[in-house]
Amino acid sequence: MTDNIIPMLGVVTDIRTDTPDIKTFRVEAVGGGKCFEHKPGQCAMLSIPGVGEAMFSITSSPTVAGYQEFAIKKCGCVTEWLHHMDVGQQITIRGPYGKPFPVDDELRNKDLLFIAGGVGLAPLHSVINYVLDNRSDYGKVDIVYGSRSKEDLLDLPEIQSVWADPKSGMNVHLTIDREQEGWDGHVGFVPNFVKELDFDPSRTVLVCGPPIMIKFVLEALTELGFEKTQIYTTMELRMKCGVGKCGRCNIGDKYVCKDGPVFRFDELDELPAEY
Amino acid sequence: MMKKISFQDLPRLFREISETQTLIAPIEKCGQVNFGVWTPDSTLRLDALKTVKSAKGAFFPQVEDIVHFRMKDKTIDIHPAEVLTEDFVIFGVRACDARSFELLDRVFLADPVDPFYAARRKHGTVVTLACNQPEETCFCTNFGIDAADPCGDVTAWMDRDTLYLRANTEKGEALISRLENGEEAPVEDLKKSIGEILKKLPLNDLNLTGFDGDHLMEKFNDPKWEELARGCLGCGTCTFVCPTCQCYDVRDFDAGENGIQRYRCWDSCMFSDFTLMAHGTNRPTQTERFRQRFMHKLVYFPAKNEGLYSCVGCGRCLEKCPQSIHIVNVIKSLGVKEDD
Numbered sequence: 001m002t003d004n005i006i007p008m009l010g011v012v013t014d015i016r017t018d019t020p021d022i023k024t025f026r027v028e029a030v031g032g033g034k035c036f037e038h039k040p041g042q043c044a045m046l047s048i049p050g051v052g053e054a055m056f057s058i059t060s061s062p063t064v065a066g067y068q069e070f071a072i073k074k075c076g077c078v079t080e081w082l083h084h085m086d087v088g089q090q091i092t093i094r095g096p097y098g099k100p101f102p103v104d105d106e107l108r109n110k111d112l113l114f115i116a117g118g119v120g121l122a123p124l125h126s127v128i129n130y131v132l133d134n135r136s137d138y139g140k141v142d143i144v145y146g147s148r149s150k151e152d153l154l155d156l157p158e159i160q161s162v163w164a165d166p167k168s169g170m171n172v173h174l175t176i177d178r179e180q181e182g183w184d185g186h187v188g189f190v191p192n193f194v195k196e197l198d199f200d201p202s203r204t205v206l207v208c209g210p211p212i213m214i215k216f217v218l219e220a221l222t223e224l225g226f227e228k229t230q231i232y233t234t235m236e237l238r239m240k241c242g243v244g245k246c247g248r249c250n251i252g253d254k255y256v257c258k259d260g261p262v263f264r265f266d267e268l269d270e271l272p273a274e275y
Numbered sequence: 276m277m278k279k280i281s282f283q284d285l286p287r288l289f290r291e292i293s294e295t296q297t298l299i300a301p302i303e304k305c306g307q308v309n310f311g312v313w314t315p316d317s318t319l320r321l322d323a324l325k326t327v328k329s330a331k332g333a334f335f336p337q338v339e340d341i342v343h344f345r346m347k348d349k350t351i352d353i354h355p356a357e358v359l360t361e362d363f364v365i366f367g368v369r370a371c372d373a374r375s376f377e378l379l380d381r382v383f384l385a386d387p388v389d390p391f392y393a394a395r396r397k398h399g400t401v402v403t404l405a406c407n408q409p410e411e412t413c414f415c416t417n418f419g420i421d422a423a424d425p426c427g428d429v430t431a432w433m434d435r436d437t438l439y440l441r442a443n444t445e446k447g448e449a450l451i452s453r454l455e456n457g458e459e460a461p462v463e464d465l466k467k468s469i470g471e472i473l474k475k476l477p478l479n480d481l482n483l484t485g486f487d488g489d490h491l492m493e494k495f496n497d498p499k500w501e502e503l504a505r506g507c508l509g510c511g512t513c514t515f516v517c518p519t520c521q522c523y524d525v526r527d528f529d530a531g532e533n534g535i536q537r538y539r540c541w542d543s544c545m546f547s548d549f550t551l552m553a554h555g556t557n558r559p560t561q562t563e564r565f566r567q568r569f570m571h572k573l574v575y576f577p578a579k580n581e582g583l584y585s586c587v588g589c590g591r592c593l594e595k596c597p598q599s600i601h602i603v604n605v606i607k608s609l610g611v612k613e614d615d
Contacts, residue, residue: 004387006342006355049344049351049535050527075553090351092344210554237557238550240525240539243387247522247542248550250571252491253578272495274557274567 004243007047007092010035013067015087019152022119023083024059024071027093035093038062040103040127041234041262044095045242046070047078048085054078055239055257058096059122061129071122071154097242098261101127101206101232110204111139115217117190117209118147121154123234123261124208128163128170135169142199146175146190146213150183173197191216194224201225206232211275218265228265235261235275251275278440279457285438289313289366292450296400297363299333301326310365321367321433324410325591329518330372333365334395335379338540341391341525345534352534358394364450366402370425371415371589373403375518377426378587381580382521400446403427405469412590414478414603420587423469434461478588478603484611488578495570499608504565506598511543513592513601519572519585522549544568569605 014026027046029035038044038058047053054076060069074083082091101107112131116124131138143163147153153174164172175186175193186193190213201224207217214233221231237249237256244258252271254260268275280288292298293313301320302311308323310330328337345352376396383392403425406413415422424430428447432439439457442448473479486494514520524542529535542549544567550556558564576585592601 005389007353009351009353049346049537050529052527053525079553086349089349092351092353236552238552240523243389244385245382245389245521245523246525246539247544247571250544250567250575252495253488253575270492272492272570274563 005094005241007045007053007094008035010046010091010093012085012087012089012091015085018071018154018156019147021074022071022152022154023074024069024155025082026067026069027091028067030090033066034068036096038068038096039100040130041101041123042096042098043123043242043257043261044068044070044093044097045239046082047092048081049092051081052078053092053240055097055236055242057123057126057234057261059125061126061133063130063133071119071125073119095242097257099259101234101262103127103130107131107204107206108137109139111200111202112141113199113203113205114141114143114145115190115194115205115207115209116143116145117213118152119154120207120209120213121145122208124206125155127206132163132168132170140203141170142173142197142203143170144173144175144190144194144197146177146188146193148177150176150180152176189213189216191220195220199224201227201230204230204232208234228269231265232262233265233268235263237275276442277457277459277462278442278451278454280438280440280454282436282438285319286315288454289319290315291453292364292366295362297361299363299365301367313366321404321438324406324408325369325589325594327591327595328516329375329589329591330365330368331375331379331518331521333363333399334376334392335383335521335523335541338538339391340536340538342537343534344537356391358390359398360394362398362400363395364400364402367404367431368401368425368427369404369406369589370420370422371413371587372518373401373425373427374415374418374420374587375589376401378519378576378580378583378585379521381576381583400429400450401427402429402431402440402447402450405430405432405465407433407465407469409469409472409476410590411477412593413473413476413588414481414590415588416473416476416479417481417483418584418586418588422473423466432462432465434465437461478590481603481606482610483573483584483606486573486577486584486606486610487582488574491570491574491578494574494609495566497609500566501562503600503605503608504562506600507545507561507565508598509545509547509561509564510597511545512595512597514543514545514568515541516591516595518587518589518591520568544571565600569602572602573606 010027016024056070059071240246244255249256298313300313303318303320308320340356343354383389406422428444523539572585
């Protein structure tokens with residue numbers, strides 16, 4: 001009965017160093033298997049008792065059996081601790097929280113465009129792999145992903161070997177902010193790259209990244225003729241409870257943890273710009 | 276059925292109740308009246324119109340343990356806190372605070388139900404007390420609250436040396452059925468005289484037109500917020516005395532060998548770190564934090580709850596703000612003026 005705010009135990013069974021400041025943690029229930037079932041775009045509260053608890057998007061697709069993964073950037077107390085732990089460490093986990101991306105409704109049979117910047121790929125990663133595992137349910141898929149440098153591109157091995165594989169039926173467009181030795185791909189910021197790629201405005205877009213990137217991506221998409229009703233994003237605000245009660249993630253009459261974190265841009269237009 | 280008991284006999288009733296249940300009542304301690312556990316040694320102050328802190332703590336305690344951990348090497352033991360399983364009575368709740376329980380219900384009993392709050396609501400019996408002498412800072416009438424006939428499991432009225440009580444629910448019936456029958460007439464007279472005072476209160480005609488979801492962006496973008504918030508110190512006093520403020524923090528206390536206690540405690544949207552994240556805060560100045568508190572009470576909450584405001588007009592914030600900035604200023608400044 002207390003399960004919505006009381007955490008369960010999870011075990012970290014694998015830790016992958018993705019970039020200089022991002023690691024991906026695999027979490028299983030004690031004794032194996034998933035802690036719970038989730039949908040793409042949902043989040044979970046991870047905690048180390050005595051250090052703190054924080055909300056993270058679930059990076060792995062629901063189609064993955066046996067575990068959940070979280071790509072986490074080192075940027076505060078909890079994340080610092082997580083980055084220092086070893087495989088086999090128990091943590092606490094509760095969730096899943098929030099409204100997922102509408103993968104089984106609005107997104108179905110649509111031509112999709114994913115746009116991500118930096119660790120903003122984390123929540124979209126779950127959707128992309130879900131789409132890949134249900135490939136025939138979706139139309140064309142393009143992924144635009146950018147980061148500060150080659151080293152900061154999250155999941156690069158998977159992107160190159162799985163997403164960019166012609167068999168995936170997806171097109172991947174990578175970019176980094178500045179010229180770099182050993183990089184012969186595109187150089188430049190994500191919003192400009194999106195404009196250069198000149199996508200057909202019939203696509204349904206999922207975007208996540210730093211607020212400043214999202215702002216300019218939205219401008220670029222508007223220039224290309226996209227409507228706000230076609231563009232989804234996922235928001236990040238401080239959260240404590242995850243169930244719409246503690247008040248932290250309140251924006252207008254919405255609680256991001258419960259009514260979000262996935263919003264369509266026309267929905268965000270009706271909310272105060274406090275995010 | 277009206278019941279009655281003389282003030283002289285009240286300690287006897289309280290003793291009887293407290294033999295089987297925890298009894299919470301307005302008690303004076305160190306010169307302040309607050310709701311606390313009654314014992315025969317307590318200084319009962321049913322006459323005090325407003326406790327310093329509201330009655331919400333009976334259902335949503337200021338600090339509450341939720342889960343305890345023990346860590347050893349790489350392993351963790353999780354021990355959830357027990358929810359309340361014993362009945363209790365809260366006696367002497369005023370009409371404003373009684374309404375606040377209904378508002379807190381909208382938050383904590385909404386899906387998913389908060390188990391700790393729900394258990395307290397289930398096991399608590401609320402005895403309300405009509406306000407014989409509402410004060411100038413009272414403005415509950417604006418929110419459709421009747422201080423002469425408050426809700427609750429039992430409603431009580433103080434008339435000279437007698438307390439009259441009426442049960443409104445089965446729980447209330449169980450509590451007062453043992454008392455002797457009382458007359459209706461003194462209560463009717465009291466209600467009338469209270470009604471007369473309520474009519475004359477200086478703040479009983481606030482214009483709340485336009486405070487609703489339809490005017491959300493208009494109210495949010497009102498340029499007056501900056502001026503209104505200018506004096507705000509961000510001390511959070513208003514939120515701590517407020518019967519409807521329900522934001523909370525979750526914290527861990529590391530007790531060394533005794534493990535780690537995770538608890539929740541009242542928090543305030545007026546504090547600068549309330550929304551602080553690694554990359555900064557979405558409400559960087561006191562103006563935005565101030566605006567959030569009042570927008571939530573007057574616009575966001577009613578937008579989600581059929582027009583119900585998250586203010587009960589108790590007037591505590593009017594009395595306690597060190598800068599005399601409060602919800603009445605906000606309503607008057609941002610509201611529709613008579614000549615608009």
